[in-house]
Amino acid sequence: MTDKDDLMMPRPVRDSQSEMAEIVLPNDANPLGALLGGRLMHWIDLAGAMAAHRHSRNYVVTASIDHLDFWTPVHVGDLVILRSSVNRVFHTSMEVGVKVWVENYLHDTCEHVSSAYLTFVAIDAGGRRLPVPAVVPESDEQRRRYEDAGRRRETRRLELERRNLKS
Ligand SMILES: CC(C)(COP(=O)(O)OP(=O)(O)OC[C@H]1O[C@@H](n2cnc3c(N)ncnc32)[C@H](O)[C@@H]1OP(=O)(O)O)[C@@H](O)C(=O)NCCC(=O)NCCS
Numbered sequence: 001m002t003d004k005d006d007l008m009m010p011r012p013v014r015d016s017q018s019e020m021a022e023i024v025l026p027n028d029a030n031p032l033g034a035l036l037g038g039r040l041m042h043w044i045d046l047a048g049a050m051a052a053h054r055h056s057r058n059y060v061v062t063a064s065i066d067h068l069d070f071w072t073p074v075h076v077g078d079l080v081i082l083r084s085s086v087n088r089v090f091h092t093s094m095e096v097g098v099k100v101w102v103e104n105y106l107h108d109t110c111e112h113v114s115s116a117y118l119t120f121v122a123i124d125a126g127g128r129r130l131p132v133p134a135v136v137p138e139s140d141e142q143r144r145r146y147e148d149a150g151r152r153r154e155t156r157r158l159e160l161e162r163r164n165l166k167s
Pocket of ligand 1: 060061062063064089090091092093094119121129156160
């Protein structure tokens with residue numbers, strides 16, 4: 001088997017699951033001390049890219065970020081935890097899910113802030129798209145995310161088609 005074949009061997013979801021943590025500083029917040037949505041989106045993109053890089057073992061670009069909701073306000077001094085995992089690989093693209101939590105270490109609470117689905121495309125140093133090895137879901141939750149990712153891809157495809165028809 002060549003090194004190239006080895007790189008295309010399917011890999012379990014757990015091998016590329018990633019976690020990132022940030023303490024919210026005044027520069028991340030609005031004048032009322034609440035975390036800026038744009039800053040959280042930046043962290044979501046980075047956390048998602050970590051799992052995509054680890055899984056594909058290549059450079060990746062963000063092709064899309066699905067709809068985002070912010071359910072819980074986050075404040076200066078809070079600890080933000082972002083967990084990412086590859087839900088499903090298609091050909092050169094992969095869907096990564098990122099779940100965001102806020103931990104308040106003074107009150108010992110942890111709340112779900114946001115969830116996002118991002119699509120990353122693997123590329124080489126010249127910007128050419130590259131195939132990505134398959135991902136193997138092992139738990140019931142990973143299998144559910146794998147199935148759901150297939151439905152979301154179809155929804156994205158239809159939405160792109162609808163927008164292209166309009167323009
Ligand atoms: C993302 C990008 C590489 C896709 O290139 P393209 O020429 O449109 O490629 P294709 O239409 O052949 O699609 C390639 C893959 O991307 C997926 N894709 C393309 N546009 C997409 C979108 N808007 N949402 C989700 N997936 C998308 C396709 O489904 C395909 O996946 P597959 O190979 O797994 O089947 C290209 O549009 C690009 O470079 N965009 C800029 C990315 C960027 O700068 N991001 C921000 C900074 S990281």
